Amino acid sequence: DTAVSQTPKYLVTQMGNDKSIKCEQNLGHDTMYWYKQDSKKFLKIMFSYNNKELIINETVPNRFSPKSPDKAHLNLHINSLELGDSAVYFCASSPRPGFTYLGHGNTIYFGEGSWLTVV
Amino acid sequence: AQSVTQPDIHITVSEGASLELRCNYSYGATPYLFWYVQSPGQGLQLLLKYFSGDTLVQGIKGFEAEFKRSQSSFNLRKPSVHWSDAAEYFCAVGASYSGGGADGLTFGKGTHLIIQP
Numbered sequence: 001d002t003a004v005s006q007t008p009k010y011l012v013t014q015m016g017n018d019k020s021i022k023c024e025q026n027l028g029h030d031t032m033y034w035y036k037q038d039s040k041k042f043l044k045i046m047f048s049y050n051n052k053e054l055i056i057n058e059t060v061p062n063r064f065s066p067k068s069p070d071k072a073h074l075n076l077h078i079n080s081l082e083l084g085d086s087a088v089y090f091c092a093s094s095p096r097p098g099f100t101y102l103g104h105g106n107t108i109y110f111g112e113g114s115w116l117t118v119v
Numbered sequence: 120a121q122s123v124t125q126p127d128i129h130i131t132v133s134e135g136a137s138l139e140l141r142c143n144y145s146y147g148a149t150p151y152l153f154w155y156v157q158s159p160g161q162g163l164q165l166l167l168k169y170f171s172g173d174t175l176v177q178g179i180k181g182f183e184a185e186f187k188r189s190q191s192s193f194n195l196r197k198p199s200v201h202w203s204d205a206a207e208y209f210c211a212v213g214a215s216y217s218g219g220g221a222d223g224l225t226f227g228k229g230t231h232l233i234i235q236p
Contacts (some may be wrong), residue, residue: 035222041157041207044228056223090163098215100224106213108224110155112162 003027004111006091011118013081020077021114023091031055031097032074034066034107037088050097066078081118088113121146121214123227130232132200140195142210151213152193153224154184158206163173167209169193180204205234 004025013019025032033056035044046058049068063079078085090112096108124143132138133166143149154166167178174186184195209225 034123035224041229042211043211043229045164045223045225048223094235106151106222107153107165109165110163 002096004091004093004109006111006114008087008114009112010115010117012119015115015118017081018077018079019081019116020075021116022073022075022093022113024073025091025093025109026072027093027095027109028069028072028096029093029109030071031094032068033094034076034108035090035092037090037113039087043090044085047074047076048097049062052060055097056074083118086116088115090114101111120190122224123210123225124213125208125227125230127233128228129144129161129195129229129233133235135155136138137166138195138197138200138204140208140210140232142193142195142227143191144193144210144212145191146214148215150185150186150193151222153211154182154193154195155209155211155226156180156206157209163209166195176220177220180199196233200232202234202236205232207231230234 003116006023031050033048037043046060047066052068068074068098090113092108094108122145152169155163166182167176169176169186176184182197186193207229209229210227214225
């Protein structure tokens with residue numbers, strides 16, 4: 001059983017299209033995230049949701065809209081795709097939103113990534 | 120703002136040799152430190168983490184890391200590498216975003232590990 005699963009794993013699409021990436025976690029976690037890994041493999045946080053509420057939004061273009069229908073799902077919708085959106089998008093989850101929340105610490109678990117190529 | 124520096128973009132090590140990957144962080148508060156590994160075409164797997172207590176942390180796959188507050192470092196080590204260790208290694212610090220109460224990971228740029236036979 002995959003703890004954090006993303007679909008699709010690979011996506012090739014044309015500029016201007018709209019696409020979605022879905023994410024589900026079966027760990028019972030409250031918090032979910034989207035991270036972007038660019039062509040130089042640099043990973044950066046995009047969004048975080050806690051119990052369906054947006055808590056982190058890191059200067060991401062409005063074309064990116066996360067949606068959390070329930071705390072086990074966090075989908076990422078991208079409008080009007082651009083060449084620069086080509087990247088690997090990682091979904092992740094953690095038990096709580098904060099590392100300082102629990103005395104013995106909090107860990108973020110990542111999905112296997114979704115490789116998006118915009119042509 | 121927090122940051123993580125991994126000074127080595129690529130490291131080549133012979134199979135069976137020891138390994139040390141460097142990581143330096145900048146963070147104003149108590150750091151929560153992590154090492155993740157990414158094999159080619161795969162997701163991120165947590166190797167180990169440091170939150171408090173013993174500064175030498177043991178992880179999976181025979182890896183360990185040592186937290187040195189005075190040097191702001193959290194270097195990853197392995198006494199003897201295997202060909203299957205070839206991958207991208209990321210150091211990360213857990214930090215507050217959005218004014219606190221919401222934490223996320225800030226990653227270094229990664230170190231690409233190549234294993235020579």
